[in-house]
Amino acid sequence: MLDYHLHSTYSPDGEMTMDEACNRAIEAGLKEIAITDHMDIDLPDNKAAFQIEDLDQYFNDLISTKNRFQDKLKVKAGIEFGLQDWTLQEASRIINAYSWDFVIASVHLVNGEDPYYRYYFNSRDKIKSYTDYYETILMLLKDYNDFNVLGHLDYLRRYSPYEYSLEDHLIGKEIIEEILIMLVQKGKGLEVNTAGFKHYSGQPHPHPDILKWFRELGGEIITIGSDAHSVNYVGYETARALECLRYAGFSYVTSFTEMKPVFIKI
Numbered sequence: 001m002l003d004y005h006l007h008s009t010y011s012p013d014g015e016m017t018m019d020e021a022c023n024r025a026i027e028a029g030l031k032e033i034a035i036t037d038h039m040d041i042d043l044p045d046n047k048a049a050f051q052i053e054d055l056d057q058y059f060n061d062l063i064s065t066k067n068r069f070q071d072k073l074k075v076k077a078g079i080e081f082g083l084q085d086w087t088l089q090e091a092s093r094i095i096n097a098y099s100w101d102f103v104i105a106s107v108h109l110v111n112g113e114d115p116y117y118r119y120y121f122n123s124r125d126k127i128k129s130y131t132d133y134y135e136t137i138l139m140l141l142k143d144y145n146d147f148n149v150l151g152h153l154d155y156l157r158r159y160s161p162y163e164y165s166l167e168d169h170l171i172g173k174e175i176i177e178e179i180l181i182m183l184v185q186k187g188k189g190l191e192v193n194t195a196g197f198k199h200y201s202g203q204p205h206p207h208p209d210i211l212k213w214f215r216e217l218g219g220e221i222i223t224i225g226s227d228a229h230s231v232n233y234v235g236y237e238t239a240r241a242l243e244c245l246r247y248a249g250f251s252y253v254t255s256f257t258e259m260k261p262v263f264i265k266i
C-alpha cells in the first residue's frame, strides 16, 4: 500500500509535520509514501505565495525523515509542481537542482485564473470550464518533461458549482485523449487522486473510465495519492483506488526512486 501525494507543513495549507504524516502512514499499514509539498511559483494578482519557502531546508528535512523512518516506512522525496506557462523554465531548474524521487506536475491555474474560486466558473459554462482546463494541461505539458505523473486530471469536479452528471467525464474527451497519448509518448504517468472520493460523485480523479482510456492508449505508469493535508486522510481510500485500477485494466502501480519507475503488482 502506497500513498504518493501528501502535503506537510511545508505547504501553506498543510496541517501535519513530516513526522506526523509518517507515523500516521505506519498506523494505516502503508509501506511507502512520497511527501509532495506545493511549489506554485509566481502566482498572478499578488496572490499569497503558495510554495515551499526554503527548498534546501525542505529537501534536507525529507532526507533526514527518510533516514529516520527507514526501518518502518519507505519515504520518498517528492514535490508537487504547479505549472504555468511562464514558470516552466524555473520549474525545470528547480527539479534538476535536487535529487527528487518523485515529481507530480499539476495544473492549478487556467491562464492565471483559479478554478478553486467561483469566479472561474462565472465566466464559463460547464463544458468550457472543463475544456479550458484540459487545453491548459495540454499546452503546458507539450514542451515540459521534468515530472513523473500528471496530478488530479479532472479535479475541477471538486470545485464545480454545476450539477454533476454521470457523463461529465466525457466532456472534452478528445482533449483528454490527447493528454493521455502525450503522457504515453513521453513515458510519463497518471495519478489516481483519492481526494476525488470525498466528492458526492464518489469517483477518484480522474474518473475510472479515463483511467481505462489511459490503459487502452498504452499507459502503464500509475501512482495512487490521497492529496492529504492532514493526518485524517493519509492513505485515504487506497483500496477503492486499487479497485478502480483493476477495472481500468491495470495490474501494477508504480513507485519511484530518483524519478525511475518501479512496478508493483496489485
Ligand SMILES: [Zn+2]
Pocket: 080, 106, 108, 151, 152
Ligand atoms: Zn494539486
Ligand SMILES: [Zn+2]
Pocket: 005, 007, 080, 227
Ligand atoms: Zn496536492
